[in-house]
Amino acid sequence: MAIKVLLYDDNEALRHSMEALITEEQGFDLVAAMPNAETVETDIRELQPDVVLMDIDMPVVNGVEAMRRISAINDKLPVIMLTVFDDNENIFNAICAGASGYILKRYATEEIPSAIRMALTGGAPMTGSVARKVLLMVPPAKTTDQEKSNLTEKEMAILQYLVNGYSYKMIASELKISIDTVRFHIKKIYDKLHVHSATEAVSKAIKDKLI
Incomplete structure (x- = not known):
């Protein structure tokens, strides 16, 4: 069964690029590509996606707020933040809101297909530079x-x-x-x-x- 992907991105050119990438990838089904997340609650309930790709910087309802709304409905639904921002504040806010992964748009063509599959198997896909910043936010664990x-x-x-x-x-x-x-x-x-x-x-x- 195809993986149902729901995409939010207000940049028309990038949205179309992501639409083409997901549509052409075998095993994926793009259920919708939206310019903003104003209707995110309804979208999640009606479209029943397996994974969500969420831009951070959008008008009306931004990606972090949309992530919070999704978590309130289904905190198990993987949401991968797709963005040009790799600053600590955006990363921290997205992860605190419940994001499953954080991919920079400039690496989307290479990373998104595998990131979607990783998120669905419990992984936390992140662009390398982002992952290193996340390490600084995570307290050390006790290891023997x-x-x-x-x-x-x-x-x-x-x-x-x-x-x-x-x-x-x-x-x-x-x-x-x-x-x-x-x-x-x-x-x-x-x-x-x-x-x-x-x-x-x-x-x-x-x-x-x-x-």
């Missing part, structure tokens, strides 16, 4: 030598790629394994490090010097 030693050589390699901002597809290509195998290893990493997302795993790896 046992946790580090429990990671296999392959898991350590995958964790390093996550830290470097690689997508699941890019990791699979680098290691010459399938994306499903990457997902399997990442789930094992989450279990061993007692985390629930890629952001937490990367944060723990950096702050507790696992790699």
